[in-house]
Amino acid sequence: MTRLETGFPEPTATTRRCPGLTSGKARDAPQITPLIAPKLASTDTRISSPAKPAKQKVKPAAEAKPKKPRLPKEKRRARPPTVAGYTWRKDGAGWELRKSVYDVSDTGIRKRRLPYVAHLSKSAFGELRRQHKGAALEKAIAQWIAERDR
Numbered sequence: 001m002t003r004l005e006t007g008f009p010e011p012t013a014t015t016r017r018c019p020g021l022t023s024g025k026a027r028d029a030p031q032i033t034p035l036i037a038p039k040l041a042s043t044d045t046r047i048s049s050p051a052k053p054a055k056q057k058v059k060p061a062a063e064a065k066p067k068k069p070r071l072p073k074e075k076r077r078a079r080p081p082t083v084a085g086y087t088w089r090k091d092g093a094g095w096e097l098r099k100s101v102y103d104v105s106d107t108g109i110r111k112r113r114l115p116y117v118a119h120l121s122k123s124a125f126g127e128l129r130r131q132h133k134g135a136a137l138e139k140a141i142a143q144w145i146a147e148r149d150r
Contacts, residue, residue: 007038071107078126078129079095080095080141081138081141081143083145084147085099085143086100086102086117087100093121094120094122094124094125095122096116097116097145097148100112101150117149118149120144128140
């Protein structure tokens with residue numbers, strides 16, 4: 001049987017590469033009609049607010065105030081009193097006591113080290129402040145340091 005007897009057209013460049021296609025379309029493909037969009041109802045131009053208001057509403061520029069940054073709370077709290085030769089560092093829920101030690105090198109350069117001595121918890125410091133007022137608190141802290149620094 002030849003191609004003419006079967007009803008198939010002679011092969012072209014397109015049908016050789018893509019069998020089953022003639023001039024870029026499938027042989028048995030249905031006719032494609034463009035979709036026509038249905039006419040929508042007239043758009044609503046009323047000025048009233050929508051049925052579901054936005055969750056966040058923007059304030060007018062006259063009412064808006066610049067936001068103030070939040071300060072860390074611990075900066076406002078009182079530190080334990082300073083004692084000569086020691087420094088306090090914030091550590092979690094309390095204070096870390098460090099001793100100032102100076103090492104002198106052969107060239108005469110002094111280098112400061114801060115070795116760890118003890119930890120004074122927030123609750124223990126509050127208890128000391130409640131029991132001792134003013135200069136008595138400084139003496140109580142000095143005694144607390146003497147007990148722990150050996």
